[in-house]
Amino acid sequence: MDQEHIPGDGEGAGRRRFLAIATGAATAAGLGAVAGCGGGTADGTPGASAGKGPTPGASAAKGGPAGFDVKAENAKPGHADWHVTKAGPARAIEGFADKVSVLPGESFGLHVSTTAPRFTVSAYRMGWYGGARARLVWRSEALPGVRQPEHTVDAATRTVRTRWPRTTTVDTKDWPEGCYLLRLDAQGGEGQRFVPVTVRSAAGTGRTVVVNAVATWQAYNRWGGYGSYDGPTGGYATRSLAVTFDRPYEYDDGAGLFLVYEAPLLALAERLGIPLAYATTTDVAREKRLLEGAAAVLSLGHDEYWSPEQRAHFTAARDAGTNIAILGANCCFRRIRLEPSDLGPDRTVVCYKSAYDQDPGFRRGQPATVDFRSAPGADPESSLLGVIYDGYPVDAPYVVTHPDHWLFEGTGVKAGDRFAHLVGVEYDKVNTGFPTPRPIEILAHSPVVCEGRPSHQDTAYYTTPSGAGVFATGTMRWVEALDASGDGRGGSRHGLDAKAGALTTRVTENLLRAFAAGPAGRTHPAQDNVKAVYGG
Numbered sequence: 001m002d003q004e005h006i007p008g009d010g011e012g013a014g015r016r017r018f019l020a021i022a023t024g025a026a027t028a029a030g031l032g033a034v035a036g037c038g039g040g041t042a043d044g045t046p047g048a049s050a051g052k053g054p055t056p057g058a059s060a061a062k063g064g065p066a067g068f069d070v071k072a073e074n075a076k077p078g079h080a081d082w083h084v085t086k087a088g089p090a091r092a093i094e095g096f097a098d099k100v101s102v103l104p105g106e107s108f109g110l111h112v113s114t115t116a117p118r119f120t121v122s123a124y125r126m127g128w129y130g131g132a133r134a135r136l137v138w139r140s141e142a143l144p145g146v147r148q149p150e151h152t153v154d155a156a157t158r159t160v161r162t163r164w165p166r167t168t169t170v171d172t173k174d175w176p177e178g179c180y181l182l183r184l185d186a187q188g189g190e191g192q193r194f195v196p197v198t199v200r201s202a203a204g205t206g207r208t209v210v211v212n213a214v215a216t217w218q219a220y221n222r223w224g225g226y227g228s229y230d231g232p233t234g235g236y237a238t239r240s241l242a243v244t245f246d247r248p249y250e251y252d253d254g255a256g257l258f259l260v261y262e263a264p265l266l267a268l269a270e271r272l273g274i275p276l277a278y279a280t281t282t283d284v285a286r287e288k289r290l291l292e293g294a295a296a297v298l299s300l301g302h303d304e305y306w307s308p309e310q311r312a313h314f315t316a317a318r319d320a321g322t323n324i325a326i327l328g329a330n331c332c333f334r335r336i337r338l339e340p341s342d343l344g345p346d347r348t349v350v351c352y353k354s355a356y357d358q359d360p361g362f363r364r365g366q367p368a369t370v371d372f373r374s375a376p377g378a379d380p381e382s383s384l385l386g387v388i389y390d391g392y393p394v395d396a397p398y399v400v401t402h403p404d405h406w407l408f409e410g411t412g413v414k415a416g417d418r419f420a421h422l423v424g425v426e427y428d429k430v431n432t433g434f435p436t437p438r439p440i441e442i443l444a445h446s447p448v449v450c451e452g453r454p455s456h457q458d459t460a461y462y463t464t465p466s467g468a469g470v471f472a473t474g475t476m477r478w479v480e481a482l483d484a485s486g487d488g489r490g491g492s493r494h495g496l497d498a499k500a501g502a503l504t505t506r507v508t509e510n511l512l513r514a515f516a517a518g519p520a521g522r523t524h525p526a527q528d529n530v531k532a533v534y535g536g
Contacts, residue, residue, distance in 0.1 A: 068177050068201070071273040073125075078132025082124040082183065084192040084253040092191025093119055093145070093184045094248040098166065098343045100214050101198040101280045105173050108197065109166040109343075111246075113148035116186035121170065125178045125199075126263055128271040133263065137175050142187065143168055151224045157241040158231060160224030163342060164246075177201050177278050179212060179266055181255060194254035201277035204294035208516050210266060212280045213303035214245075215336055215349050217256035223247045228305075228351055241355065242339070245347040261301030264482035265327060268508060269298075274516040282346045285310040285338060296323035296515035301479035305334045305349060308367050315384055318468045323515040326472040327479050327508070330389045330426045332381040335372050337361055373434070383435040386462045387428035387472045391450035395494065396457070398422035398475065398503075399446040401533065406514070406524050407443060407461065407471070411506045419503055420488065421495040422481055423448060427457035428474040430530060437462045437470070439528035444474070458533075463526040467519025471511055478504055 095112035102108050110121065120142055124134040148164040170182075182195040198212050219228035224247060231238030249256040269276060277294065284290055284297075285307045291297055297317060303326075311332060318324050334351055339361075341347035352359040356368040356376075373380040373388070382388035397418040400408065423446045430442055440462035448455050459474045481496045481504040488497030514520050 068276075070127075070270055070276050073135075073176055073178075074128045074130075074270050074273070076129065076135055078127075078129025079124065079134055079136040080132040082122075082126075082132075082134035082136070082181065084183065084194060086189050086192050087253050088186065088189075088191025089115075091115065092193075093186040094193045094254060095167070095184055095195050096162075096246065096248050097170075097182070097195055097197045098246075099197070100245055100282055100347070101200040101212075102172055103202060104175055104177055104199055105171075107169050107171045110168050110170055110182070110195065111148070111162070111164040112143075112145070112167040112184060113164060114145040114184070114186050114191070115147055116145045116188065116190045118142045118187040119145050120185045120187075121168070122183045122185065123170070123175070123197075124181050124183065125176060126181060126258075126266055127178060128267045133267055134181070137180075138170075140168070140170075145186065151247065153224070153226065158226050158238065159240055159242045159244055159348070160226050160247055161244065161342070162224075162247050172199055175199050179210070179258070179262070179278060181258070184254075192253065193248065194252070196249070196254075196256055196258055198278055198280050198283075200279050200283050203289070204277040204279070204291050204297070206293060206295055207275040207277040208269065208296040208298060208512065209277045209279055209291060209294050210262075210269065210298050211284055211300070211303070212258065212262060212278075213300055213305075214256075214280045214282060215305040215307070215338075216281075216302055217249065217258070218243050218245055218349050219305050219334070219336075219351065220257060221247070221249050221251070223250040228349070228353075239353075241352050241359070242348050242350045244341045244349075246341045246343050257302050261328065261476075261479055265298070265300055265479045265508070268482055268505065269512055272509060272512055274512055281306065281310055282338060284313055286346060288313060291317035291322060292320070294322045295518060296325060296512075299324070299326045299328065299331050301328040301476060303328055303331045305336045305351065306332045306372075307336050307338055309338075311372075311379075311384065318384070318464060318470060319466050321466040321468050321519040323468050323520050324384075324470045325511060325515060326385050326387075326470070329428045329474055329476040330392075331385055331428075331472075333371055333373075333389055335367060335369055335377075337366060337369055380434040382431065383437065384470075385428070385472050386430065386437055386440050386460045386470055387458055387474050388431050388434050388436075390427055390429045390431070390455055390457075391448075391453070392426040394424050394427055394448040394450050394457070395421055396423040396427075396446055396448045398444055398457070398459075398500070400443070401445040402441065402443045402529065405441065405443050405461070407507050407510050409510055411503055413503065419500045420497065422477055422500045422504070423457045423475045424477050424494060426476045428472060429456055429458040430460050430534075432530065437464065438530075439463065439526040441526045441529050442533045445533050461526055463521030463524070467521045469515065469520030469524060469526075471515075478508075482508065
């Protein structure tokens with residue numbers, strides 16, 4: 001991620017420190033971002049514009065497509081007892097699903113290991129539900145528990161493999177579309193863990209598509225001692241070159257990165273009642289037509305690892321008039337390849353990074369699994385996002401520079417207003433030294449100092465000839481801030497306070513409502529201000 005993401009020996013340690021900073025999770029010893037800050041400048045040089053295409057979102061503009069009713073679903077009673085409150089010892093109970101997502105009514109297998117004689121599975125659909133944030137959709141009977149075999153590590157790629165037999169099959173009949181956390185409860189309270197599963201939508205036509213960033217969750221997963229950044233020694237050289245979904249998530253009691261980077265946004269979107277569809281990054285990569293006709297598509301708080309197919313499908317949707325919201329930072333940074341595992345297709349995330357020339361897939365002629373901005377095949381993420389990743393780590397105030405922008409309507413902000421700690425731990429900026437769609441507006445331009453190098457974070461919005469609007473927050477803490485309250489002095493959520501929570505909530509509400517109505521560029525065309533912000 002730093003200095004065009006040329007990795008060094010300290011990358012693994014930096015990544016562990018990053019996720020400890022970013023999530024605050026007790027088990028964050030293995031999460032993190034690459035250390036260091038890259039350089040770059042911005043100017044007024046025109047960049048490439050997006051293409052044209054048909055108009056999506058017509059159904060949304062008329063009240064939403066037929067089918068799944070988000071408002072009706074969230075009017076049902078919620079269940080606030082969904083949390084893990086008795087995690088127990090490290091291996092008391094844990095598991096994974098053999099499908100990342102399923103269509104409603106499809107089944108999937110659960111692979112569970114536990115020291116308890118019996119356990120239950122409770123499926124919670126995550127959303128708003130009057131503030132409860134979840135609804136219990138299904139609960140199993142007591143199932144026999146078994147301690148599964150120890151994992152192995154592939155010598156060539158350092159991939160952790162479990163090869164656990166299937167414990168039980170779960171039928172999703174009558175489960176509504178959405179994002180789910182399955183809670184595993186060991187008998188007698190010996191332990192609890194989550195298993196995430198998405199009940200995906202068959203199509204996104206007329207809807208705002210929420211995309212779970214599962215490839216990034218898996219890259220940061222160090223269950224078994226290895227992830228995409230380092231191995232047991234903490235060194236970059238011992239990282240996994242490929243990671244698999246055939247293992248539990250180590251972080252947030254098995255929830256991966258969902259609770260910090262995605263759940264707050266999901267709750268807000270479902271509270272608003274806009275028409276929603278649900279998918280994962282692997283679904284978007286596999287299903288070329290999934291985003292066709294969608295009103296908008298949402299990339300959430302930490303969405304770093306993209307396949308070329310996913311990027312192509314996002315770009316095609318934009319060029320056909322679908323709005324895109326990037327609600328984090330360091331998005332679309334790593335180029336990956338999806339391969340099968342023992343349990344099915346698209347269950348292995350391949351990313352060799354600086355060792356791309358050792359990748360058998362690359363040697364067969366497939367794209368190098370390096371950073372998108374890096375050779376060979378350099379294709380900087382800014383051509384899609386409008387902004388580009390600029391560095392880590394920072395912790396800085398968010399500074400409003402364009403208070404009259406429609407996205408700030410109802411916030412009461414003035415030019416120069418500051419929101420403590422809202423910029424971090426990674427950030428993006430407008431840098432027209434890279435391909436940058438125009439016209440593009442900078443809404444917030446926040447000074448940062450990243451490892452001694454002065455720079456700026458930018459929140460930006462651009463529009464395209466197709467009518468699509470593309471919004472990027474430029475900070476990884478945006479989704480997390482949606483839940484911020486109080487004065488921030490307690491130390492939780494990086495010191496984010498109610499002021500930051502109110503700002504991000506109102507801006508996101510304005511964004512989601514406008515994007516759900518159809519091509520935002522038609523009603524809110526961007527007015528380019530790069531020269532005004534950065535100078536001639």
